[in-house]
Amino acid sequence: MCAHPNPTDRAGGLIYQREFQAGLRKLSTNDYLVLAGTFHGVHAITRSITPKLPLAPSTSPVASSPGTTAPATSGYSYPNPGVPATGLEFLETDKFHLTCFQTLTGTKFLLFTDPLTGNVDTIMNKIYELYADYVMKNPFYQLEMPVRCEAFDRHLGAWLRGRT
Amino acid sequence: MAAPPRHVSMLSISNSNTGAPQSASSDKPQTPQPSPSPQPTSGLRVPSNRKTIYDRHLNRSRNAELSRASFAYLFAEMVTYAQRRVTGIQDLEKRLNEQGYPLGLRLLDLLFYRSTSTSSSALSSSSTSSSPPNRPLRILPLLHLIHGPLWRLLFQRSADALEHSVSPDTPNEYMITDNDPLVNTYISVPREMNMLNCAAFIAGIIEGVCDGCGFEAKVSAHNQPTEMWPSRTVFLLRFGDSVMEREKVLERNGVK
């Protein structure tokens, strides 16, 4: 299993990056920063291209005239009504899986795992919990700045070691 | 001892706290306010039956638990507050110590109150040898009081070790060890401040308790991490000369 939790902050700046097991290619710090910025943008776009399904009753009189695309603009719904549209949450490639978890305050956690790793949600929840405990409750952590909290590193490492 | 200013600040705090509910409740007959329904004043909220925390029996919240998270956030803010315009690590530790000191003074009363009222039942498991007198007169009972009952009141467990300095030059030094201080659970001190230990706040509480008992002392917190306990902290208690002299007299007279 290999995992990189990368909390990126609200503006897309990388604030933490750690590799637990080799598996992906090593990148320079700068590349990781660029990657985080790119992902931040892509994440926003993936939300905006959510298919919009026209609502059936409102469209019936207008749509019979060909060539107009009027109905789509007024009333539409998302495929999963009731669930707010999010950006990318899970990406699958031949070599790894990427899980993205966005907190209510906009911080994103990116976890890269081996395709065979199960229970990614559990790992993500635990990371979030540790982040809330050892980063957010630390008086020496400045918001939006890179995370340098020794207790966070220690507990995260210990927990993941205990799992494998 | 810098006690007077500490007392002043602590009094003013308690006045403002207790003052708010009183004035709010006594408002009713005097001032005919146009909107009597919800009080627009923010700040302390007073329950409708006027039972504030001050009206409650002191033993009622004896076994009450406090959210560890809310304490952690509160303490983090306290550290941040203490950090403003400090000149260095020692200054910061001094401020944290000063925040804990009045707490220690007041806790002492509560501690005595609770330990006497239930001494018959709770004493069986306690580590203190005899039924505690209302106030320890010698150093050792005081240290046991801190190590046991005070620690249990604060953290629901005893401290992990109690030692006397082995060096003959410093007979007035005692050490109380906590393997994992509650206040430091979520704190990672930046590398450039690695001498800092935020448990200086606890040291302040201990200092307050010692002073309240009439033992002049300086207490400081020191990092002594081990492999197993990365945030292990030693509280160093240095008693003043007057205390040591009194100790000798009391020993000669056989006071325990």
Place this chain on the structure above:
Amino acid sequence: MPVYSFYIFDRHAECIYKRRWLPRPTSIAGKPSRATDAQAGSTGLGQTVKAGDDDAKLVFGTVFSLRNMVRKLGGEEDNFVSFTTSQYKLHYYETPTNIKFVMLTDLKSPSMRIALQQIYINLFVEYVVKNPLSPVEHPGGVGVNNELFEESLEQFVTRVLA
């Protein structure tokens, strides 16, 4: 299993074909609007559907960035298969000639990798590449919009995948 839309991008990053399927064929509105959409797709791009055109660009941008990111992390030969959000699933297939097939479906759909490959081999190669009347490049979708391809794609999606 609903398929929402389908895009083909050529090696010049241009959208050469797109098509949208709107589910809920129960209402009367469903069919005509579907027809207009299909028409928009077949008569080339940029004619009628303005919002949809931007859509294609956004889809391409997403797919392109993600592909680069995946290659950076997983190595040159790695490629991403799909991603999901809370609302939809996007499937991606890239041919050795750099033509990209993208399909948006609902969340419950299984991997579409084979299906996209099938569309490429059995439909695109057969009816577009092998068509002597079709140009080599397809600027603005020229050549992809022939009847055989359209019809068989429609059938494939509505019958095989549905």
